[in-house]
Amino acid sequence: MNIPDNLKYTNDHEWISFENGEATIGITDFAQRELGDIVYIDITALGQEVGKDEVFGSVEAVKTVSDLFMPVTASISEMNAALESAPDLVNSDPYGQGWIIKAKLNDPSQLDQLLSADEYKAVIGL
Amino acid sequence: MKELVLNEIHIALGAKMSPFAGYSMPVMYSGIMEEHHAVRNSLGIFDVSHMGEFILEGEGSLELIQRLTTNDASVLTPGDVQYSCMTNEKGGIVDDLLVYCLEAGKYMLVVNASNIEKDWNWISERNAGSVKMTNISDSTVLLAVQGPVAATALQSLTPVPLAQMKYYTFTKGQFAGIDDVIISATGYTGAGGFELYCKNEDAERLWQAVMEAGKPYEIKAAGLGARDTLRLEMGYCLYGNDINDETSPIEAGLGWITKFSKEFPGSDHFKEQKKNGIEKKLCGFEIVGKGFPRRGYKVLDEHFNEVGVVTSASISPSLDKSIGLAYLNKSVSAKGTPIKVVVRDKALDATVCSLPFTK
Numbered sequence: 001m002n003i004p005d006n007l008k009y010t011n012d013h014e015w016i017s018f019e020n021g022e023a024t025i026g027i028t029d030f031a032q033r034e035l036g037d038i039v040y041i042d043i044t045a046l047g048q049e050v051g052k053d054e055v056f057g058s059v060e061a062v063k064t065v066s067d068l069f070m071p072v073t074a075s076i077s078e079m080n081a082a083l084e085s086a087p088d089l090v091n092s093d094p095y096g097q098g099w100i101i102k103a104k105l106n107d108p109s110q111l112d113q114l115l116s117a118d119e120y121k122a123v124i125g126l
Numbered sequence: 127m128k129e130l131v132l133n134e135i136h137i138a139l140g141a142k143m144s145p146f147a148g149y150s151m152p153v154m155y156s157g158i159m160e161e162h163h164a165v166r167n168s169l170g171i172f173d174v175s176h177m178g179e180f181i182l183e184g185e186g187s188l189e190l191i192q193r194l195t196t197n198d199a200s201v202l203t204p205g206d207v208q209y210s211c212m213t214n215e216k217g218g219i220v221d222d223l224l225v226y227c228l229e230a231g232k233y234m235l236v237v238n239a240s241n242i243e244k245d246w247n248w249i250s251e252r253n254a255g256s257v258k259m260t261n262i263s264d265s266t267v268l269l270a271v272q273g274p275v276a277a278t279a280l281q282s283l284t285p286v287p288l289a290q291m292k293y294y295t296f297t298k299g300q301f302a303g304i305d306d307v308i309i310s311a312t313g314y315t316g317a318g319g320f321e322l323y324c325k326n327e328d329a330e331r332l333w334q335a336v337m338e339a340g341k342p343y344e345i346k347a348a349g350l351g352a353r354d355t356l357r358l359e360m361g362y363c364l365y366g367n368d369i370n371d372e373t374s375p376i377e378a379g380l381g382w383i384t385k386f387s388k389e390f391p392g393s394d395h396f397k398e399q400k401k402n403g404i405e406k407k408l409c410g411f412e413i414v415g416k417g418f419p420r421r422g423y424k425v426l427d428e429h430f431n432e433v434g435v436v437t438s439a440s441i442s443p444s445l446d447k448s449i450g451l452a453y454l455n456k457s458v459s460a461k462g463t464p465i466k467v468v469v470r471d472k473a474l475d476a477t478v479c480s481l482p483f484t485k
Contacts, residue, residue, distance in 0.1 A: 033142065034142075036142070036153070036154055036157070036158055036351060037154075037157050037158045037159045037351075039418070039441050040416065040418060060418040062158045062159070062351060062355060062440055062441055062443075063153075063158070063351055063354075063440075065418060065420065088159075091157065
């Protein structure tokens with residue numbers, strides 16, 4: 001299970017990275033494994049500000065559907081267009097080509113409340 | 127929770143294990159899509175040892191089976207397998223099952239894992255005493271080797287001429303050097319292939335031999351996830367989803383295994399349903415465009431009246447469409463009828479279609 005040290009995590013199995021004022025958000029290796037084959041990513045709040053822990057979309061897998069929760073309050077500026085034709089990138093490369101959205105943070109200090117890689121590993125029992 | 131005899135093999139193959147019917151079961155290995163395509167186009171192996179097996183033998187065994195099941199087991203000769211179901215007096219289905227005629231007066235019933243205890247009690251309570259019943263579920267491993275190349279791939283493992291075996295027949299024979307393996311030309315995928323029953327102690331040898339023989343065909347270990355998408359494409363019922371203690375075999379499209387040449391629990395009721403017609407029927411549907419219905423979602427007609435409920439649904443890997451089964455009022459059950467499936471807050475357009483989804 002790959003849980004990169006340089007990312008922040010949530011209890012809902014999202015990851016977030018933050019560089020040059022822009023955040024990139026996706027789901028973790030653990031989450032994609034639990035969901036199984038991902039067939040569709042539905043982003044309902046493109047262009048909108050979404051509060052911390054609020055739903056910004058959902059992930060449809062063959063066996064199940066799961067909501068996506070915002071790790072911090074942010075405005076969604078972009079969704080990963082590659083996922084429209086290849087949603088399975090979230091399975092094969094959850095931290096790279098399988099990123100889900102980019103967002104502008106209102107208050108980057110909210111990142112400090114998120115989990116470190118080690119803390120997240122504890123959440124998933126690693 | 128029970129572990130499969132081959133639990134460690136599944137874990138070593140990277141299986142995602144999940145609880146199902148009291149067992150820790152492999153749900154997927156490499157991915158449901160990949161496993162699905164392997165089975166549909168070439169070869170896959172499923173460990174479905176969670177299924178239950180009962181032996182019924184001795185005087186009155188055929189009579190007991192005839193009295194409890196909907197299909198006509200009197201036509202079976204040794205080597206035949208029959209799909210059937212047990213019904214209750216209230217007009218529901220206790221379980222769907224396979225009946226194997228092992229020899230004259232000796233049968234094996236293969237039942238759903240979730241119903242082993244219920245079925246055992248149901249049959250025992252109705253056994254007048256002369257039929258000897260043995261539950262061999264815990265000492266039996268069942269491997270389903272499914273796919274269009276199964277007969278070719280497995281032939282080197284057995285003297286039994288596999289390609290000549292008719293669908294829904296079986297032979298007891300040597301397989302992978304193991305004696306008395308039940309080699310059954312059956313399955314729950316519609317892809318062709320065999321179901322192999324062996325004793326626990328022979329299971330690892332059987333698994334490894336099949337994996338080795340399947341190598342040139344890129345055999346894949348496949349889990350319950352792919353088993354579900356494969357069976358759904360064929361329109362096969364899943365107990366607990368599409369059929370249960372309250373659904374009638376006539377409504378479920380199982381009229382073809384419901385024979386009124388004899389009496390069984392609820393038979394008068396089903397006869398009436400067959401004669402007078404039914405109010406609702408299990409139908410296939412496909413979503414027009416994109417959308418992912420799930421079990422339990424509501425179905426509406428074109429005027430947004432509620433006309434049914436989804437009992438199984440998934441993306442079909444073979445068709446790349448969302449498909450499902452739903453109980454629909456007769457007003458909308460005809461093939462081609464436009465319906466709507468409520469997926470969260472949206473009513474998605476769908477069409478009633480004939481089964482199987484894939485041919």
